[in-house]
Amino acid sequence: PQDIYINLVLSYTDLAPDGYTRKVWTANGQYPGPLIHCNRGDRLIINVTNNFEDPTTIHWHGIFQLGSNWYDGVGGQTQCPLLPGSSFIYNYTVGDQVGTYWWHSHYLAQYVDGLRGPLIINDPDDPYLGQYDYEYVLTLEDWYHQLAEDLVAMRLAPGYQDFNPVPDSGLISGRGRYNCSRADSGAKCDPYNMPAIYTVTKGKKYRFRIINMSAEAFFWFSIDEHELMVIEVDGVAVQPIKLSVLPIHIGQRFSVIVDASQDIGNYWIRADIPFDCIISSPGTINHDSDFFENNNITGILQYDGAPNDTYPQSKKNNDAWSNNIFPCQDLDISLIKPYVPVAPPQKVTDRFNISVTLGPDKKNTTKAYINGQSWAPDLTNPSIMKIMEEGISAKSFPINSNAYMYDTEGGAVEIVIYNDNGAEHPFHLHGHNFFIMGMDSSGHPDVSKYNFIDPALRDTITLPGSGWAVIRYMINNPGVWAFHCHIEWHVELGMVFQLIEMQSKIQELKMPPSVEALCKPGYQNTKRLP
Numbered sequence: 001p002q003d004i005y006i007n008l009v010l011s012y013t014d015l016a017p018d019g020y021t022r023k024v025w026t027a028n029g030q031y032p033g034p035l036i037h038c039n040r041g042d043r044l045i046i047n048v049t050n051n052f053e054d055p056t057t058i059h060w061h062g063i064f065q066l067g068s069n070w071y072d073g074v075g076g077q078t079q080c081p082l083l084p085g086s087s088f089i090y091n092y093t094v095g096d097q098v099g100t101y102w103w104h105s106h107y108l109a110q111y112v113d114g115l116r117g118p119l120i121i122n123d124p125d126d127p128y129l130g131q132y133d134y135e136y137v138l139t140l141e142d143w144y145h146q147l148a149e150d151l152v153a154m155r156l157a158p159g160y161q162d163f164n165p166v167p168d169s170g171l172i173s174g175r176g177r178y179n180c181s182r183a184d185s186g187a188k189c190d191p192y193n194m195p196a197i198y199t200v201t202k203g204k205k206y207r208f209r210i211i212n213m214s215a216e217a218f219f220w221f222s223i224d225e226h227e228l229m230v231i232e233v234d235g236v237a238v239q240p241i242k243l244s245v246l247p248i249h250i251g252q253r254f255s256v257i258v259d260a261s262q263d264i265g266n267y268w269i270r271a272d273i274p275f276d277c278i279i280s281s282p283g284t285i286n287h288d289s290d291f292f293e294n295n296n297i298t299g300i301l302q303y304d305g306a307p308n309d310t311y312p313q314s315k316k317n318n319d320a321w322s323n324n325i326f327p328c329q330d331l332d333i334s335l336i337k338p339y340v341p342v343a344p345p346q347k348v349t350d351r352f353n354i355s356v357t358l359g360p361d362k363k364n365t366t367k368a369y370i371n372g373q374s375w376a377p378d379l380t381n382p383s384i385m386k387i388m389e390e391g392i393s394a395k396s397f398p399i400n401s402n403a404y405m406y407d408t409e410g411g412a413v414e415i416v417i418y419n420d421n422g423a424e425h426p427f428h429l430h431g432h433n434f435f436i437m438g439m440d441s442s443g444h445p446d447v448s449k450y451n452f453i454d455p456a457l458r459d460t461i462t463l464p465g466s467g468w469a470v471i472r473y474m475i476n477n478p479g480v481w482a483f484h485c486h487i488e489w490h491v492e493l494g495m496v497f498q499l500i501e502m503q504s505k506i507q508e509l510k511m512p513p514s515v516e517a518l519c520k521p522g523y524q525n526t527k528r529l530p
């Protein structure tokens with residue numbers, strides 16, 4: 001194992017990912033942010049310098065942070081945000097984890113403005129090594145021309161509304177093409193912005209690591225006339241799954257092997273947003289029906305020797321090729337078999353029920369609720385500090401801190417999640433991945449139907465609209481772990497809770513002084529703290 005040193009210098013940069021120039025929240029001036037690449041067991045020492053006018057935090061999506069909860073990057077839960085002009089070093093080992101991850105700001109809706117990038121952990125013992133010749137990273141993002149804080153303000157405006165801002169375009173690996181004829185006069189817009197092009201050689205095989213880094217978009221990903229063979233799901237190697245269309249929600253990752261065995265030519269890579277998967281209604285905020293009709297979010301798979309000056313004429317894959325694909329829903333969990341099956345905990349020591357919904361508050365503003373509470377971060381006194389200082393019971397957390405506690409070291413938790421809302425919500429757990437014991441869009445959890453043998457293991461699941469899911473994991477990582485819908489607008493509405501795992505063990509951990517220093521006086525004076 002090695003120590004890997006990385007500098008992320010955060011600043012605003014004018015960029016035009018889809019041809020339309022806007023102010024982008026960047027790391028090292030790039031969008032998407034730099035690829036962080038390491039091997040299993042390495043230590044990442046990441047110096048973040050915040051040259052924004054806003055505070056920030058960085059989260060490493062999918063990394064367990066075993067014994068290093070304070071580097072998980074959740075403002076209000078695991079750290080005080082970094083003030084403008086300051087630096088902070090995240091310093092953690094990736095342990096035994098391997099596979100495809102990403103990093104992003106976990107401060108307000110900042111990642112939607114651009115602060116996000118891939119994180120790949122190479123596995124020297126990957127069971128699929130030798131079955132592909134090259135690998136590529138491919139990210140998917142919805143993209144907005146307005147600043148995220150303005151979109152959030154619209155989302156939170158008085159008047160109950162169960163719909164989200166509609167993106168202006170979509171990007172594959174940070175590139176897309178906006179229809180500039182719709183741009184405001186005076187905007188800088190290049191109508192011929194090039195999409196992402198992935199070159200392949202006929203006869204070779206390619207691993208694509210696909211990451212959905214969106215604010216709210218669910219995609220059907222496909223490559224015309226090519227099959228996708230899924231080999232990794234959220235960092236876990238799986239038995240091969242052959243698909244023509246891959247469903248991927250925010251925060252989820254898949255590796256697929258693509259065989260460049262077709263005729264030499266150009267083929268569209270597509271990230272389609274199924275129409276019903278963004279709830280919107282005519283005449284509402286930022287509504288743009290044109291987006292839905294023409295959201296050609298595409299890249300190009302280009303064979304060596306194919307013409308450089310013509311667009312693909314390839315045929316879109318028939319969705320019907322794919323088994324078990326339903327609009328807006330996860331890949332069927334019964335297809336996901338870990339490469340080395342692991343039995344889930346057969347018994348649980350701690351169990352709780354969660355119900356998730358959206359609804360109006362007393363002022364008729366839209367809020368998201370988990371068991372009736374809408375999460376509001378306490379940014380100047382994050383949960384981890386409260387616990388370190390005094391230890392605290394869940395009841396003594398302030399209202400709307402959505403805190404749940406479990407303490408049985410070596411035990412197992414079961415969370416039964418009910419979706420009381422008709423839409424899908426991609427729920428992501430920090431600090432763990434979990435066994436999906438069962439999940440359905442109808443009926444009720446039924447223990448006789450759980451998979452006790454070889455369930456799918458993920459860290460992000462799409463909770464079906466009006467459905468339920470039951471997950472289990474071992475209690476072995478002391479910390480405050482967020483569990484939240486990854487639709488960023490829903491985070492801002494409060495669809496977040498925090499799991500406080502082994503409180504007395506948290507208090508025994510040695511928090512580095514640099515983490516404590518983030519919360520020092522003076523902190524509260526920053527003008528941009530909400």
Ligand code: C2O
Nearest residue numbers: 059061251428482
């Ligand atoms: Cu991708 Cu709580 O994060």
Ligand code: CU
Nearest residue numbers: 425485487490
């Ligand atoms: Cu949601």
